[in-house]
Amino acid sequence: MTIDIDSALAATAQLYRPTTKTDVIANRINPLNRDDIIGTKASGMTICHTPGGAEASTAMLTQYFGAATTNGKFVSSGGTSSRGEIKLRPNSSYLIVVTSRANSNALSINLDWYEHTDKSN
Numbered sequence: 001m002t003i004d005i006d007s008a009l010a011a012t013a014q015l016y017r018p019t020t021k022t023d024v025i026a027n028r029i030n031p032l033n034r035d036d037i038i039g040t041k042a043s044g045m046t047i048c049h050t051p052g053g054a055e056a057s058t059a060m061l062t063q064y065f066g067a068a069t070t071n072g073k074f075v076s077s078g079g080t081s082s083r084g085e086i087k088l089r090p091n092s093s094y095l096i097v098v099t100s101r102a103n104s105n106a107l108s109i110n111l112d113w114y115e116h117t118d119k120s121n
Contacts, residue, residue, distance in 0.1 A: 001113035009102035019095035021051035
């Protein structure tokens, strides 16, 4: 997965694993499947905005970007891929929190991933 976060002004991004937040079915986001050949296949990933509960774990990654009067972009990365991918653990929950550090800010989060099946088992 690649995580791209755009912010018009200063913001802080945090990535948690594990998370103590819980899935809220009413807040689920249906991901877009860009594979037009098998475009009806459902994703194995569940995405939820505004999850329930309180966060009790510590962020595994915290990134500050932008200044109060300038924009910023944060691309989360892990590993050595030129695409800045993070290899997620199967059957694990992750939480992305982006907090504005300026008034009247515009934020966006873009997640891009492919679902890989390990064929070695």
